[in-house]
Amino acid sequence: MRRAPTDRRPVLSSAPAHALCVLLTLLALPGASAFAQALPSADEADAPAAAEDVTWTLDIEAPDALRVLLQRHLDLSRYLAAPETAQVPRAELMRLRQAAPAQARALLETEGLFGAKVRTEAVDRGERTQVAPGERALPLVRLKLIVEPGAPTRVSAVRLEFEGALSLAADGGDAAAQALQQRARQSWSLGTGQVFTQDAWSGAKGATLGLLRAEGYATAAWSGTVAQVEAGQAQARLFLVADSGPLFRFGKVRYEGLDHVAPDAVQALENFAPGEPLREQTLQEFQARLTRSSLFDTVAVQMEPDPEQAGAMPVTVRLRERPLQQATLGLGVSDSTGPRVTLEHLHQRWMGLNWQGKTKLQLARTDRLLSLDLTSHPHPGPYRNVASVLAQHAEASGLAVTTQSARLGRSKDDERLERLYYLEWQRVRTRVIADGSISDDTPAVSANYQWVWRRLDDALLPTRGTSLSLQLGVGHSYRSTPREPGPFVRATGRLTRYDRLGDWYTTARVQLGHVLARDAVAVPYTLLFRTGGDDSVRGYASQSLGPTDASGNAVGGRALAVASVEAARPLRASNPALQGAVFIDAGHAEASWNGFNPVLGYGVGLRWRSPVGALRLDLAYGQRDRRLRLHFSLGITY
Template identity: 45%
Template sequence: MTPAAPRPALRAGLAALACAALAGCAALPFGREAAPDDKAAAASSRAQYRVEVEAPDELRKLLTDYLDLARFQNAPDTEAIDTTELTRLAAAAPAQARTLLETEGYFAAEVQTSRAASPDGVPVVRVKVNPGPRSIIRSVEFAARGELQTQATQAGSEAASLLERLRRDWPLPVGQPFRQPAWTAAKTTTLARVRAEGYPAATWQSTAAKVDATDQAVELALELDSGALYRLGALRIEGLQRYDASTVRQLATFGPGTPYSETLLLDFQERLQKLGLFESASVELDADPAGATAAPVLVRVRELTLQQATIGVGISANTGPRVTLEHRHRRPFDIDWVASNKFEIGSSLQSWQGELISHPLEGLYRNLVSGTAERLRSGEETRTSWNARVGRTQDTPRIERLYFAELTHSRVDNIAGATSSNALSANYHWVFRDVDSALLPTDGYTLSLQTALGRALNSTEENGPFARGYARYTLYQPLGASWYASARVEAGQVFARDAVGVPDTLLFRAGGDDSVRGYGYRTLGPLVDGAVASGRTMFTGSAEIARPVSAKMPAVWWAVFVDAGNAAQRWTDLKPVYGYGVGLRWRSPVGPLRVDLAYGEEAKAFRMHLSVGIAF
């Protein structure tokens, strides 16, 4: 009997079963042998690459820092960039590079990219740049509107002077290369200057830089809207608990109606911070346009504790190791004065310094009563002295003045014997500073002058009148390329008959940290009976060049210096001695810390010197 042929439904079922079986076979282990080839094919579509930029040195860093093509080459996900993405980045690079070059003033740059394979098979993309000529500023138009322009129409007015200075000092003058960062900085700096000079609401009405790529020129146009001229109003003081508001008000050198100036408020704030009564002080202008004619000045203070005591341990190259105790009461006996006492006990110096000084009075004056007592041993000599002062001081932004009457006593014991003398004198001290920083000056100068007229009162020497003069000039000068120079000259003289016994504390000696390095403190002076004595004339000078040790440590400087000077009884007897050496400087927040190794030519020996701060 012949078997029957399969029905259509049966044939369809068998075909489906065969397809499922074949699919299952593909999932078995032996079916994965093709996977390595698949991975290789996928890897061939990925591109680890390098970028080479051919451009002038000053532009290469700009392009390698900001071109997407260059930035992504070292990114962690570089392996995720495939050939297609690399092609896109290379195609976009010329337009992106031209945009970057325009910020540096190159508006006709030619940029080309090409690809090649390196010997190790890594793709290399070359970016070749021909920047072309740099555009130069051809013209600057500086216009103003608002109250500044209105008042500037009056010849000789402060507004006219300010507008003239703004145009004269514009940071991007004609003929200078154009750079977008410099253009932005110039606008920011100029606007900040206008706001600081009485117009805190000033804004730029419009600014434009018109580029002529054909002539490689840029035309600048600016219009300033100054807004209103602000005038200062009443002081609003916050934070006072123990002190009277007059203590703060007396330090303000302006009154209602004074044109606003940022410098005025900053000087006021600095005086508050230096007063010694406040932990912090800030001074701000209330810049609400509605109150421009009498803008309130906001003063916020945080008071220091009423009393403060400090114990210190230190060492000085001049007087050796020491222990100090300082105490300050900022309102003793509930009166508006400050009482300070400092005791120092050391191997060479034992001293007490006391001062009672008033809170600020009208005109920035302060009354004072002070005294000192000390015992100083230098070399084979011991000096015991004391003084008492009554006077008045004034501290303005640039000038310090001190007037006082003084009673002085001094006794000196050395191998030549003992001398004792007293004096009553009237004194005037004057200090002028024009420096970029009072703590860390690098540019400017200071001048200190001292005068005294008095009468010596002695039991062992002749009584008589005397006069004393002293001057110290210090110059700070930046030399460029991170080099800085400083120079100092000081001189002093006492005018009196030879027989008149002037106290040793009013005479002069040289040697030490702020005098002639390479010699001990107060070891330079005339010889009297084989012992160094104080002289009636003195001269010292110093010259120093310094620069930072490295760009990574800008606060640490090295220096070389030469000092010269001496003290004598007469100018004809004064023979300068020399010291020179090298040193390190740490420009700390409280002033420079100086460590110097100096060779004293006359002493024929090296000496280490250590000091902190600036001497005026």
């Protein structure tokens, strides 16, 4: 072997070089490998410091909304907030710090910030702090996460396509399919110019599938969705393809749980025919009809989508009938009647017929009533026949009023509209309580039409919406004392509007009534108008407002107008059902519109939005009478 010249060999003259020569010599000796393994590496030399537990503070420099997001989801923040992880080895804290920028950027992307810049800074001043009382102090590291969010990414283009039965039908000229496609595109909520966030993206996709499924495409799904993001330009282009699947149509309806209700009664409530598209709203309206029929305690309309049966999809209706007979005992009090006891009995098949029979007996100090209301089980249309008889004796405003009446008619209820038309015979006799003299005794027959329309967010406890009720009656009185018999027309209307303005719940209502007849023609007292009381002009006794005769005895008016405005808000944010209210009412009943002079009532009240309706307690001041009156009522009047 040729050796290198001696003048080229390196010269080790320093002390470190000498130590290296000694080390190389030792490695050549037997047992040197074991000696080398016992030496710590550079990482192992720092191991005690890396394994030392530390704690830290975290300061996030970012806009408020982003700071909340990062504080909630960053590992650095979550570890610090939990007592069991508020102290970690220094090496683990280094790992958390290194992972934080990438984790933060991923979180910011869900808010549409794809070009955000994130960095961390750490300061270790040798401080120490206690994580818990009594424990040894730990080294404290101060961390800072700095976020430069940049411009939010906005949608620059959206393309929504369809495939499946919906696409085939639309291409074939089906107007309904074409309209549904257009409606889906128009209702797409993440449109051009809007910030592209994960929540908005998921919400828009879910809403579109919900629309398709609600319109009969029960198995609709996304066959492809792409969001192409250009972070540098802060733009996102969206492309989606929805597979509608088959259009489901109504097939056979199977009813479960029927006993004393005949199948044809529930079939009469069906708002669809076999072969029609099976839409979600149709099912919901059908279920609502069954519930409103008062024949059932529970109603469940179910359908399990099966693409193989889409052309005639079976529907299952599970029903639990109300008991054949029910009796209710009620105790109550009102400003119009005082304490009262009410006994009601409901029979689902009165006298063995397909009629509901409701018998009511009410006993109060100034009001005694006995009535029987009959309502047939539903007939196709759907409509129900109604019949009733009533006998009542009531005292108010110095008069004792005895009423006897009988009705026969038909009702029809839709989702938002109730209609009732009936013929009625009644005889009303009024007697002056002070001297016992008969002031009026009038029999009459009339044909009546009653119409109630509601568009409310909740029929029992509305906060937004409108209700409107109208009633028209054409009748003829006969053998009257002391007036002469003759024809008359009676019309009433009531409009109520509910709104929510921030924390305030507002209610405004207007009620008008008019009886058209010659002055000499007698009209039954119960068809004339008087007002005042809980649901009219508060601050006055029930039925105390209206015209009087020369002796000061109350008589009915032929013109009525009442208006009211009320605002209520929760007394405590933690209990929104309990509310305080302020209100003002105005109105009157008069013999005619000439010289009509409304009176005012105003005050404060408490509201409790109970499960069975709104309970109201009002303290009202009647401006005309200059006195306070307490009013109490439950429920709402349409």
